[in-house]
Amino acid sequence: MRNKTFPKYKSKRNIKTSLYSANLKKHQHSMNIYKTLLLLITVLISAFCAAQENSKPLTVGKSDVLHSKILKEDRIINIYLPENYHESDTVKYPVIYILDGGIEEDFLHIAGIVRFNTQDWIGRFPRSIVVGIEGNTRRRDFTFAVSNTHFIEKEGFSKSSFPQYGGSEKYMDFIEKELQPYIAKTYKVQAKKTIIGESLAGLITTEILLKRPKLFDDYIIISPSLWWGDQLLLNDAENLLHKNLSKKVNVYLGVPNKEEDIKMYNESEMLQKLLKSNKNINLIFDYMPEELHSTVIHQSVYNAFKKLYPKTAYSK
Numbered sequence: 001m002r003n004k005t006f007p008k009y010k011s012k013r014n015i016k017t018s019l020y021s022a023n024l025k026k027h028q029h030s031m032n033i034y035k036t037l038l039l040l041i042t043v044l045i046s047a048f049c050a051a052q053e054n055s056k057p058l059t060v061g062k063s064d065v066l067h068s069k070i071l072k073e074d075r076i077i078n079i080y081l082p083e084n085y086h087e088s089d090t091v092k093y094p095v096i097y098i099l100d101g102g103i104e105e106d107f108l109h110i111a112g113i114v115r116f117n118t119q120d121w122i123g124r125f126p127r128s129i130v131v132g133i134e135g136n137t138r139r140r141d142f143t144f145a146v147s148n149t150h151f152i153e154k155e156g157f158s159k160s161s162f163p164q165y166g167g168s169e170k171y172m173d174f175i176e177k178e179l180q181p182y183i184a185k186t187y188k189v190q191a192k193k194t195i196i197g198e199s200l201a202g203l204i205t206t207e208i209l210l211k212r213p214k215l216f217d218d219y220i221i222i223s224p225s226l227w228w229g230d231q232l233l234l235n236d237a238e239n240l241l242h243k244n245l246s247k248k249v250n251v252y253l254g255v256p257n258k259e260e261d262i263k264m265y266n267e268s269e270m271l272q273k274l275l276k277s278n279k280n281i282n283l284i285f286d287y288m289p290e291e292l293h294s295t296v297i298h299q300s301v302y303n304a305f306k307k308l309y310p311k312t313a314y315s316k
Contacts, residue, residue, distance in 0.1 A: 077134070217250065252308060
């Protein structure tokens with residue numbers, strides 16, 4: 001009986017041994033995969049930590065919070081300082097003010113244009129401080145007071161799109177009495193100042209030129225919204241210039257494609273003729289048919305610097 005049953009017993013034991021060996025090999029294979037994965041994760045974590053140690057933030061500028069007693073609110077002021085700027089230096093820098101100067105507005109790309117033009121191999125104009133005023137309440141700040149707002153709908157806007165308006169007088173006070181003194185006190189600045197404004201910001205840049213021209217030396221006005229107040233600012237321009245402008249200023253007026261908005265183009269042309277007739281204004285009129293109101297600012301700012309400062313470091 002034993003001789004008959006032994007082969008069966010031996011066969012079962014061999015099967016169990018084979019299964020155990022197969023399971024052991026699977027376990028060893030799984031352990032090898034686990035060790036490999038663990039090693040790979042360790043390497044990746046080490047590489048990430050090393051990369052972190054070799055990384056640093058890319059800093060373009062800084063943001064100051066300036067409380068305005070005139071506007072009764074805090075305003076975010078973005079600042080680009082020239083490379084090699086040091087508090088202990090005796091060097092002082094011109095200042096370029098951007099009215100729509102938020103990070104999500106025009107601060108970054110205009111600061112880039114300034115940096116490009118002031119590199120040693122370009123040298124179009126001196127290295128400059130750029131001051132961007134965040135335009136979070138631009139419809140209020142950039143428009144002057146009017147007796148009625150019937151013209152808004154005539155221009156294709158709803159009156160409800162201007163829930164606040166008419167604050168330009170206070171905003172100009174803010175620039176003159178709070179912002180400029182703050183910049184002069186906090187940073188190493190010289191007297192020369194430039195202002196850049198487009199659309200509604202172009203409207204108030206024009207208003208500053210006409211009413212408070214002493215605040216800036218160079219005015220870069222782009223596609224200005226001179227329709228505000230039924231062209232009231234245009235109608236008063238000649239008298240205001242005669243009354244207020246007693247020093248030499250440079251004015252760049254950039255205008256996009258006339259076919260997009262012929263009325264806006266005609267208003268800019270009217271402004272051009274008024275400015276051109278004043279002996280204290282060095283005017284540059286720049287018509288750009290390839291640009292639209294929405295795209296004109298970047299090309300205009302580049303053109304403005306190129307035309308206001310035509311010589312570079314290697315110009316002959």
